[in-house]
Amino acid sequence: MFKFDSIFTRFIALSLVIGLVSFGITVVSSVGINASAQEKKKIAVVTDVGGRGDLSFNDMGFKGADEAAEEFGVELQVAQPASEADYLPNVRTLARTGDYEVIIGVGFLLTDAIETAAKQFPDQNFALIDAVVDQPNVLNFVFKEQESSALVGALAAMTAAHYDYSKVGIVLGIEIPPLWKFEAGYRFGIKWGLDYYEKVTGEKANVDLLWTYTGTFSDVAKGKSSANAQISQGAGLIYNVAGPLGLGILEAVKDNLNQRGKESGPPFMIGVDANQDYMGNGNKVLASGMKRIDRASYIAVKRAVEGNFKGGTEVLGLDDQGVGLSRYSLLVDFMQFGLKGDQIKEENIETIKENWLEMREEIPQFIWTGVNELENLIVSGNVTPPVPSTEEEMKDVRKEYP
């Protein structure tokens, strides 16, 4: 105790000196920084608690806004929350300044925050991605997931038929209306794909659907057990519609491949929302039904900067690249996210690219042609996947596309 006193006093003195010196330095440096700052239009992105580096929603939302900021010469401010309690205060703090052309909330977790703030600041433009808030100053972005699901459905069915698998699978999270769009689109795509397969090869393939609602968006183990069950019943491809459960599905795929001494599928996983193709070394996820958050944030910024921002709900589909099948260029972007988030290593990038290209080349060209044809048909409006909004309608879809 008595020795402590003197050491403590010295410590305080020393720290104060260091503190004063550093304050001095920083006064000088901050003056310099202030002088160089210039007036620019500003936009803001508010992430959910996943924050930057989540390799999914938040990174994509940032990517789109960042590209737009670059293109239109505006300043981008990101506000990350430390916890859920920060959502509303973050949005409010930004809105109170009145400096921002638009404040973009990335992800449905921000729904309540954007709604509350939009009411409080009626003159501020807000954008909300992947959820809908009914306020005149909020531009909502939702996605036609049924369209991307239809594409992966067709791809899955034809690939399964090609490899003589009798089933394709889909593993979903909790059964809530937004997920019906995925299921319905997938069912529709399978039917279309099988028809196309018969038309091209002249063979009638028999591929049935295995579907499981796991009731969770977080229990990875359930993803694995559901996928295992589907694989053992003969599923050649499994569509992940349950977020992180994809990790479990990938595990199941890997286990099956290991047992058979193989490196690459089938069975394959099909990713969702983000580009998940790089997972599993690039040759286990055949494709991903992507939701292009980046397109949404890009559009929001573009409208705000160009002065034609209006509240309402924008439904992004294949036609405006709001959803789509994963492609090579996007794979590269996502591997950059993966690198930053330490999910993959620099030295593996080349291997993943090679594996991915090899995997895709294994699939006969006619299948890709078929998928492209379906995409064109949907874009041109000749074909429309079903969008059930009630339980009854979903039942009908299940009857029509068993």
Place this chain on the structure above:
Amino acid sequence: MPKTDTTEETDTGRTLLRAEGISKGFPGVWEHLILNEIDFDVKEGEVHTLLGENGAGKTVLANILSGFYGSTAGKIYIKGEEVELNSPQDGLEHGVGMIHQEVMLAKPFTVAENVALGTDDSDFSYPLDKVEHRVDQLSENYGLEVDPTARVGDLSAGEQQRAEILKVLYHEPQVLILDEPTSLLIPQEAQQLFKVLRGMADEGFGIVFITHKMEEVMEVSDRVTVLKLGKVMGETDIEETDEEELTEMMLDEKIPIRLERKEFEEQSVSLSVEDIYVTGSRGNTQLNGVSLNLHEGEIFGVAGVSGNGQSELIEAITGLREIDNGRLIIEGKDMTDASPREIQEKGVAHMPEKRREIGVVEPMTVGENLILRDYRDPPFSRLSVLNRSAITNHAEEIIEEFDVIAPDIWKSETRILSGGNIQRMILGRESWRAPEIIIASHPTHGLDRRAVSHTWELFIDLRDRGSAILLVSEDLDEVISLSDRIAVMLEGNVVGIVDSDEADKSELGMMMTGA
């Protein structure tokens, strides 16, 4: 600022340590300075005794001289050179070592390991053999018998103290400060210690010896300085003074030696212990079938060398230790398996031996500690809510009556009080109800003579009013002058019970040692 001390050479020898104008105040104790402008010195080859009541500031001065505390003001010279002592290590480097009143050794370690703990050369693999060898040497040189390989926790108080001295001697100091070294020792051990100290003084050590016991002053000192309430009352060579003069310097009044009491007549049994067996902390049997009866209006003394089962007996009676076998009857009721609370509620007061450890809660305030055992009862609490004004009144009464020096009832933590003051608090707290039964363990240990006589009066008064008092003490004089009957304990047994009228000090001493 003089670099050298001109008064260095004297008849006795060089001045080893000199302190000038030492003052000290502690946070929270503002009513007076603990030390006020103290001058003190010790020379080569002398035993210089610091004499004073509890709370006079002896320990604080010693701690400043040895570097444990910093002083608020003043200067310290060692061999004429001014030094600044910021830690005990500083003190040792300058040749000043202190042996504290409480043992300051790590109990799970051996003596040699404890010695090595304080050395600079204790690397990853300190040469334990070397340390043990050196400790052996030292203990032989100075007649301090201790096994260097024994664990400190297994040693008796006397042995622990010797180990402590050895630990300091290992650093080859020139000045040795001993703070009330005899308080834990039995008379024989104390005698042995005095011999050692004399021998060391003759070899040229400067010894500072702290005590409040007059006979020790006369026995061991060359010179004596009397402290009172932080001031030097006088300094004199031992040949030029006598006990009476010193006592007058130390106190303001003369002390009554012998106390009157009511005639003792056999009354009803308040508490009886029937053939009890108790297991000690280390799993060994500490009481082997002890039986005794405590009567109303009686002081029953228990004498014995420390560690012969007295502590266990008290713990068993007060419910703090489980009774393996036998019965405990209080006021006619079987309380063998009762909790401390039930026994307390039966009217049993307890003045524990370990005051700071269990007698008070040191970080809590003086007021709170004065109701530590009474807080459940009105007027101190009603419907579980404490009544501050009732507590304040109660505390003020006790403080007044027992001369407790406490700065503030509600602000001062009890830890800042001296041992004597804490003991006075406990005496007041345990006696104000005039309880039917009082279990008192070393009640005057560490008290100055005035407080001792006050305590004795209190005990006699309580006895005269009908309390049954069980008194455990190592101070044979106290046991004899206070008790009506005396039991002697040896190795967990009561080896004899004598009436104190017939008690003879040497006879009791022989019973205690089993001779």
Place this chain on the structure above:
Amino acid sequence: MLTRIYEQVKPILDSFLAGLIGLAMGAIIMAIWGYAPLDAYDALFTAIFGSFYGFSSTLARATPLILTGLTFAIGVRGGIFNIGAEGQVFMGALAAISVSLLSLPSGIHVLVAIIAGAMAGAIWSLPPSFLKITRGVHEVISTIMLNWVALYFGMYAVVEWLGDPQRAEKSISAATTSRLPIMVSGTSLTYALFVSLAFSLLIFFLLWRTTLGFELRVVGQNPAAANYAGIKENYSINSTFILGGLAAGVAGALQIIGHPPTYALYSDLSTVRNLGFDGIGVALIGRNHPIGVIFAAVFFAGLNVGARTMQITAGVPLEMVRIIQGVIIIALAAPELIELTNQLLPAVRNWINEVKTS
């Protein structure tokens, strides 16, 4: 006289100095990484004190932290290192949502929700209490483990039982009758603040003005003396756990019924995550005193609120802001922290040794 005044203000002065040290070290860190410390601190303090809105946000954030701080503070007073506030908060929140399914008149509904939360927190504090009393399991270990149990139980409950049928990411929201009204419109500050403050005062009264509090503190400071004083140690330990559980449970309930805009739990429990752990810091800065805890919680919350503006107006990224916060908090909590670890380490070591040898 001067020294006397100095003694009185020393604790405050110490804290002030510690805060300055923290700020200075934070400034150095920011300067090294090329951010402007003055701008950042300007943003920090403007956020906290610069506007009514900022201060309201700070108070809103402080509301649950006061309570979780109390949990730890009560524990320390009673001789227990209760790390269990985290799990107890979860349980309190779940209980509050559950009872909000009932339909009750509004005043009573609020009360029922708070009581349900308090009860749930208290119940969740019983297993570690029981384990400590009967088996000597050290509470640091049992409470940390039970925090995880509560977390996964909570996530399960939110998804399986209390899920919002329309919004998978969150539970149903508390019924409007059970919500505490917003105090200052345009902010998140609700009357929950007064519940927290009242609870603090209640705990203060309990600890220093009742026999229960007296017993609890004696046991906390010196169990041997408690035994000597006739205090039932186990009863006191159990009371300490329960009081802490009540505080944390109320914190959980308030995060539901007094936490706009959602008035619900997210399925990862992020609504209530880390409140319990932050409470430890709050208690340490507040010197484990119920009143000190209030100020410490406001300070702690201020740093949180300031983090936002440091990010938004000074452009310091969240990660850096959190580093600065950590440095400041450690500087402030250091004295108390050192004392506590000195007490805690031997206890845990002894416990582990006992387990090993038995």
